[in-house]
Amino acid sequence: MLTVRRRVTAAVAVILGGSLLLTSCGGSDSGSADGKTLRLWHYEGPDSAMGAAWNEAVKEFEATHPGVRVKFEEKGFEQIQKTAPMVLNSSDAPDLLEYNKGNATAGQLSKQGLLTDLTAEAAERGWDKKLSAGVRTTSRYDTDGVMGSGKWYGVPNYAEYTMVFYNKDLLGKYGIAEPKTLDELTAAMDTFVAKGITPLANAGAEYVAQQYLYQLALTKADRSWVDSYELYKGRNDFHDAAWTYAANTFADWVKKGYISKKSTGAKAEDAGVSFIQGKAPILFSGSWWFGRFRTEAKFDWSTFLWPGTNLTLGSGGNLWVVPEGSANKDLAYDFIDITMSKKIQNLLGNKGGVPVAADPDAITDPRSKSLIADFNTLSSKDGLAFYPDWPVTGFYDVLVSETQKLITGSEKPDDFLTALQKAYDKGVPGQ
Template identity: 55%
Template sequence: MAHINRRTQALAALAAITAAGIALTGCSPSGGSGDGGDGDGQTLKLWHYEGADSAMGKAWNEAITVFEKETGAKVEFEEKSFEQIQKTASQVLDTDAAPDLMEFNKGNATAGFLASTGLISDISDAVDEYGWGDKLAPSLQTTAKYTDDGVMGGDTWYGVPNYGEFVGVYYNEDAFADAGLEIPTSYDEFVDVLDAFVAKGITPLAEAGAEYPLGQLWYQLALLKGDRGFVDDYQLYKSPVDWQGPVITSATETLKEYVDKGYIADDVSSIKAEDAGVSFINGTAPIFVSGSWWFGRFVAEATDFDWTMTAFPGADLSLGSSGNLWVVPENAANKELAYKFIDITMRPEIQAIIGNNGGLPVAANPDDITDEKSAELIATFNGILDKDGLSFYPDWPAPGFYDVIVQQLQGLITGVKDVEETDAGLGKAYDEGTADFR
């Protein structure tokens, strides 16, 4: 791997990052030391950007109450936007104004950069002390551990996630019943369903080519043919990716077929993610391939029909990851208090709040999930974790690769580029963007 000035690169990259690209096991009571009022007179400075009404916002607000009661310390919570934290982290974390604990985006270009420049702490000792690693599946740990060069999947813990996310398939069950169709359980059945809807004059897939969903579908089609070795090569730079090989070629060819066969609208290149999601909500499209982050909204708004969500049929690997990370800045004044707060957010009672409000807890007691639809979502996520199936996102390997994927796939579906040209364009940008990591 090439050695570069990671601090300079990190500061430049973090200043440019935006929110472009967007992921149950039983656990024991709180581990480690620290019960009691040994935080009297101290203050934990906390930053995060989850809305107060979100699953994580509700859970973490309760965690603040528990933390203050148990430790005697106060929490000074500063509400920050995603963009504020991303754009100011490189400046603030290098000063005494750094918070004690903050939420930060996982991945090489974000948490990895902070880790490689020494702006966030190695928390491996705290992970061992509190037993957090025992509560996290291997694919969830990948985004929390980094190498010295900031590549995820390393040996050193720089963050802890307490929720997850994944991409699956949403189905309008009423539309399926009206068409005399069953929810597919294999990829062949999935294709049969797409054909059946097209035969009835219905475009089955809600999709968007101007933003992320189409690129996620493309990557999922690659995962149908790929294995964990492919994911490690693509995401962790273990070996060179063959951009003209059978895995990627099959994905690109199949996506083009989806458009040619009418599974996807022919104007998909100009459609945005919001429009795709709304077309599922209003019943126009019976199928939507996208993330668990839509789940809570569909519960609230897709109320005119019954619907369900499953993992992508026939796939052992699914897009997804841990959620964002709790990270402890190196300049934090109260690191031990930060660790105690993290530990509270991993407790079953706090995890249950995430799970019962449409989120995906990573360490909840299944019996604590009382909402039936949420329990179904969590069971699906658990099934993916049990197979070590989380495979991250297609744009993660290189800064700016999200825009490249959007542009290249737009060229494919509009006929401006063929499969070989599309894959060559993707490969060129990928190789250039990851050269310093390989």
């Protein structure tokens, strides 16, 4: 993903980015190498697990670095996404920022020489040892900007993955047990449709719809299939059995009423709110919703991994990257180190995040324990399959527009797959 933010905080952050800056961008100490200021950008809401953990990391950093202050600027995801290449190539570059992972984002910046090589720091500080193989994938990029090998250009200090969120109260009301198989999930959706309820919360204008599609494909895929698609280790064929099944099944689900035809213009926030309000009994989405649902949902809810496969969407979280033009790189490395500490990792876990280096015994919240346990299960099975928009630059927008056509029925599955193949092949390096 993400070429567009798969975070609940995105819409809020875009609005707040200009109004809640703790300090303005630039200024007299912009780019100052005085060793007394760490300029930090990130886009996590203060109430999110990551935001809470990183606020604590700021306090820890300043306590352990007397005379040094953190000059934090809250940015929106889209704001950083659209301006990063320009800003990082200027004197306004911060010392450290959160940035999106994947070939089309961090990979492109590393290829353009805008990010600092963190390989030596990762080894010296032990970051490489704290991250599992699946999580490490998005930290390293080769000379073509393709993730999975080469030098370290970013460090994720949390992880994320997708799951099925379901309203236990609504399922109970209609006598539906928690689905354990895809057939049982389908039967549950049939029951809801018969009661006049659209079972799946969806957002055709943003990432949610394409993630349903990709997860359906993953039920017919294996690791080599993922590597071909995401890492170019073999040719990706959008007319293969997995993609064909996904497109046909998705279109069929729309016809059956599992997914609303009116959801083409809905955004991720709309999908999440429809679940929070108890209107949609099921949402397939990511762990980034977990903390918010725990706070705002007024009914009993739970989660399960998508049935019938060991693969689901997920990866290490967004990356801490150090711009090549950072004036205080050593301070940036120290801050990353603090966010990887047990103290901050444990806090992140208890706030509803998915830490990468926490002490399991320190996580006391029952739901958080379950969230982390499911992630560990996925990680141990090499089950993180990344996100559908990652492989090539601009593919997110293609997936949005083409998936919208599947929802409206204006494009047949075969034509949909042909359009994806054309856009994908155009963006693969060396094609």
